[in-house]
Amino acid sequence: MSLRVGIVGGGQLARMMIAPAVELGVQVSVLAEQDGMSAQLAATAVGDYRDLDTVAAFAKDVDVVTFDHEHVPQDVLRALVDAGVSVHPGPDALLYAQDKLLMRARLDELGIPQPDWAAFSDEAGLQSFLDAHGGRAVVKTPRGGYDGKGVRVVSDAAAAADWLGDLPVGGQLLVEELVAFSRELAQQVARRPSGGLVAYPVVETVQRDGVCAEVLAPAPHRSDRLTAVAAQIGTGIAEGLGVTGMLAVELFETLDERLLVNELAMRPHNSGHWSQDGAVTSQFEQHLRAVLDLPLGDVDARQPWSVMVNILGGPAEGTLEDRLPAALADHPAVKVHTYGKSPRPGRKVGHVNAVGDDLDAVAYEARAAAAHFS
Amino acid sequence: MSLRVGIVGGGQLARMMIAPAVELGVQVSVLAEQDGMSAQLAATAVGDYRDLDTVAAFAKDVDVVTFDHEHVPQDVLRALVDAGVSVHPGPDALLYAQDKLLMRARLDELGIPQPDWAAFSDEAGLQSFLDAHGGRAVVKTPRGGYDGKGVRVVSDAAAAADWLGDLPVGGQLLVEELVAFSRELAQQVARRPSGGLVAYPVVETVQRDGVCAEVLAPAPHRSDRLTAVAAQIGTGIAEGLGVTGMLAVELFETLDERLLVNELAMRPHNSGHWSQDGAVTSQFEQHLRAVLDLPLGDVDARQPWSVMVNILGGPAEGTLEDRLPAALADHPAVKVHTYGKSPRPGRKVGHVNAVGDDLDAVAYEARAAAAHFS
Known part of the structure; x- marks a missing residue:
């Protein structure tokens, strides 16, 4: 072959x-x-x-x-x-990663738990959703958003006027319930065209300003039930949508301990970067294996805890490379990954992975190493 | 930078x-x-x-x-x-990796333990070494040998006649004591131009037909003394010869528990391939860090045991890729590394790494996975 x-x-x-x-x-x-x-x-x-x-x-x-x-x-x-x-993934699956309205409708059909949502095309439609959901909600453009772009929390219908004005004829926006969540999680699954599927350990993702800041793998304080439900949701979506390759499902854990689907990505995802140094098979190797329809690799963690911290923006002066000697000297066991991109405020330019037995120590190590690059 | x-x-x-x-x-x-x-x-x-x-x-x-x-x-x-x-490494260091006679002479000066040896340029010289060493010895061409090439065990002086005949005027061959060893080990060290140095855990190497077949990391049944002496030899050579980057020292462990230097390599080496999946910092990352004079990475093992098995020759029919599906299906936790080379008898075309808590299980896994490619 x-x-x-x-x-x-x-x-x-x-x-x-x-x-x-x-x-x-x-x-x-x-x-x-x-x-x-x-x-x-x-x-x-x-x-x-x-x-x-x-x-x-x-x-x-x-x-x-x-x-x-x-x-x-x-x-x-x-x-x-x-x-x-x-x-791989094919157009029939990618459709649901490209259009959030189609995704919401399809997940409802599949019985996957998600926030209340509605499509709307005018302020009256949005206002009626707001009235039914305590006066606040999240408005999203169905296409093109990422890293917090195309997402807006609103408390009155006029706040979406500009997006409504830009809508093409027949176009709609998405409004979602503002979920009261205790934290955000992510479930990754890999699926082969011939059907084989593996589910990674569910992880906790920490967002700042709508952008992923760090990931704790696996999610701390997780019950067996939470692990199983997250895997079930990931598996259900991968099979229901016919995803091939890596699928990332961003989840809200609600105050009453339900899991609701936030967003989907049909590719390797920031929430899985920990797997490069923390899992037997990284999400990047797994994606290649999956799209080639090769047998999938073991998804077990290599160590009890892995923490990934993004390098956001990079140094205000100079380059990431300038900071490497001090970061490596202070943190000989962390793994630094850079993307060959110029520093720019808010831009993801690299990340740091740390692994070990003690979550607090691992998280400290990853954060301290990443701080060298800011 | x-x-x-x-x-x-x-x-x-x-x-x-x-x-x-x-x-x-x-x-x-x-x-x-x-x-x-x-x-x-x-x-x-x-x-x-x-x-x-x-x-x-x-x-x-x-x-x-x-x-x-x-x-x-x-x-x-x-x-x-x-x-x-x-x-890096520079010519003053590389000289000793290029010429085994110069290497032997310099290691003697540094007081590094090694087999008895001599330079000779005629059969009489070789015969006198044989007479003093029980009638058997190892003859080596000082330059150009690797993977068992340029190395010959002899029991009479005529057996080196062809190599002697090819010698240029003033040229010499190397003869070494045939060491009675219980096993072969390898010590890897990384050294920066500015002097920082780290020593990997000593490993056991298993040779077949003069070629490395597998590596057990760290070396089983090692005493603290053996670990320390191996690291001391590696460090002494790296500093004594001014090596920069990775240094591999192949060692004999004698029946009376001494360590004697067999060969040197000033680069990443087959004995360190286990580190890709078994150490916090692989020898390949470490070599890059060392030659760039960046701070060196942690050399600890990630798991108690790692076993590397070479894929030698490759399949008699077809390609390595043809064998990948079955190998990955049977061994989802092993890491397969291939070199993009065509199969040819005896050629190193890839290797397999397995890691875990139980040496026997890890060795079985690595050998079974590698066998898929033969």
Whole structure:
């Protein structure tokens, strides 16, 4: 068999597939948006992922096409599949990662627990949802949001006026119940085209300003019931939507201990970066194995605790590399991962993983090491 | 600071530096001997490493030059250093990895324990060594040998006649005592140009037909004394010879429990492949950190036991990739590493690492997984 995976998108998720690909003997190539991106080393083409000819030409020399992001248009994806290209995840699954309204409707059909939600196209529709949910709610654009973008907490209908004004004819926005949660969790699952599936340990994600700041793996203080329900939700979504490759399900744990689905991602995800140094099989290796329909790897943690802390923004002056000597000197056991991106406020430019027996010590180590880069 | 490492040589050792380089943010480039080599993904140049112009042109765009092998001629190395290029390990150290006669003489001066040895240039010289050592000895060509090549056990002086006949004027061969050993060990050490040094746990290496077949890490049944003496030998050699980067010292453990130095390698080494999945810092990451004079990483084992088994030769029919599905299905927790090389009898084409709490179980797992590829 041949093991050539083409990744559309040259960001850090594509970059982090390079290491396990080289070790396992998978030939990765990348269709990058421009020169000098994170996954530059494996870039074999530069072009617009919205252009069918560009993507089809890239797909010619690979066995499977997969993705660094979920933005490749449906018509491009479907044309590839029609031309016989193996695409994982496929358009029928990716649809639900691309459109949050479709996702909410489909999860309801599957009986997956999620916040109350509604589609609306005018202020009256939003106001009626607000009235029924204590006067506050979360408005989302169905497409294109990430890292807190396209998401807004509102307490009156006028606060969505600008987004409503930008809606195309027949367009709708999504409004969701503002969930009273005790914390946020994430469940990752990998699924093969031929059906095999594995569920990673559920993790706790800590968000700041709508962006993932750190991840504790596995989630502390988790009951067996919580672990099982999270895995059941992840498995149900992967199978219900026909996801292939890695699936990340962001979850709210409510004050009354229910789990509700927040967002989905059908690719390696920030909530799984801990697995590079903390799990037997990292999410990046697992994604490659899954999209190639190879047997999936063991998802057990290598150590009792892993903590991942994002490097957000990077140093105000100089480069990440300038800070490396001091960080490595003070923290010889942490693993520093950088993305080859220039520092910019709020930008994810790298992360740090620490592992060990004692959660407090591991978290301190990861945070202290990451602080060297801010 | 800038982190650009140029590796001379495109073999599997260069290939295995790619993964940690990408994660740490080190830009690696490779001067490959030809197209399509193991480290192809990072190859930026193809050319003859014996040609100064070729190597000097390659060195222009990097901060440090290091190596996949020890074959770059001294005059090329010295010209680079004279031109201001940072070369690690440097020519003064590499000399002792290139010439076994110089190595033996220098280790004697440093008081490092090693087998009895002598230089000889005719049959009479060899016969006199044989007479003094029970009639059997090991003859080696001082240069160019590896994986059992250039090494011959002899019991009469005529058995070296062909090598003697090929000697240039003034040339010498090396003869060494045939050591009665209980097993073979390897000690790895990393050393920075500014002097920092770390010693990995000593490991046991199992050879078949002069080639490393498997490695048990750390060495089973080791006393604290053995661990300390091995580390002391490794440290003494690294400091005594001024080695920078990774140093591997192959050792005999004698029947009377002494350690004697067999061979040296100044680069990542087969005896350290276990560290990719079994140590906090792999030898490949450590080598990059060391040659860049970055602080060295923790060398602790992540698990009580790691076992590395080489994939030698590969399948008689088909490719390594053909065997991957069955191997991964049967062994979801092992890590398979392949080198992008075509199968050929005796050739090192990949290896398998297994880790865990129970040595017998770990060794079984690694051997069974590797057997899928033969």
